[in-house]
Amino acid sequence: MAATDQLSAVFSALADPTRRAILAELADRDATVTELAAPLPISMPAVSRHLKVLEGAALISRRRLGKWRASRLEAAPLRDAADWIERYRRFWDSSLTRLDAHLAAVQAAGRETEGMAQDPSVPDNKVLDKEL
């Protein structure tokens, strides 16, 4: 996806298994393009472009080392992605705090009623740009 916004760029980058494999590799150590390409079943130019995508999402940084170019993991954008997802933790986490348990119960109760708003034909939707 064209990086419309930062978070989209990060999720988009993570959507590709090859790129996730590259990040996993970089978690162990910085690496050159050739090193990263070695275990992958694709050509070097393909790897080069995956790296460009990761760089575009700010998930890696790169520097020249003589003949080589080293890639380094930059995890800050992963924090943003994690933060976004965290908002939904209460929907799956079973080890809830007392307050969260209450809120989850309310949520569940609301769901048990089996209806959303009584009359969905009269939607009272607020424009919800709480987050993207």
Next chain:
Amino acid sequence: MAATDQLSAVFSALADPTRRAILAELADRDATVTELAAPLPISMPAVSRHLKVLEGAALISRRRLGKWRASRLEAAPLRDAADWIERYRRFWDSSLTRLDAHLAAVQAAGRETEGMAQDPSVPDNKVLDKEL
């Protein structure tokens, strides 16, 4: 992206701001397609297909309610995504455990040496399919 695997499908689904907005809406309450489409600047068919993508990633479930179709948030796949990202927490989190602090220090030390493997022209890469 075509759902090559579950995790890719989830990250791919999250890569679109419209779909993230839909999930945010569903965090508050179940909703019909019309309700979800109301605040969005796109046509109903477009929303319908975003919902199909979310359903394909198992991020929502749907049921018929008479004339309407209600969408419900299903957060389990978000847990998987969060779990994947969590592995990288030590790279950004400043509140480290004692062990993590040690590991991070080792990591940092390795980076200070400014070189990856002494001679990158002789890469000793293991095929790292530790994870996708």
Next chain:
DNA sequence: CCTTCACTTAACCAATACGTTAAATGTAAT
């Protein structure tokens, strides 16, 4: 220098993504 090595860019291709409008489907209501 001139070659070699590491990598990127260019040009191309097939498949997918995301939007549109128009037509089809299914349920409800008259």
Next chain:
DNA sequence: ATTACATTTAACGTATTGGTTAAGTGAAGG
């Protein structure tokens, strides 16, 4: 039955993605 409403599917256009091979570019090394 007929009409209306909610939603999906079809058909279409354009942009992006992810891969390829072939042709640059830049630094090292003989």
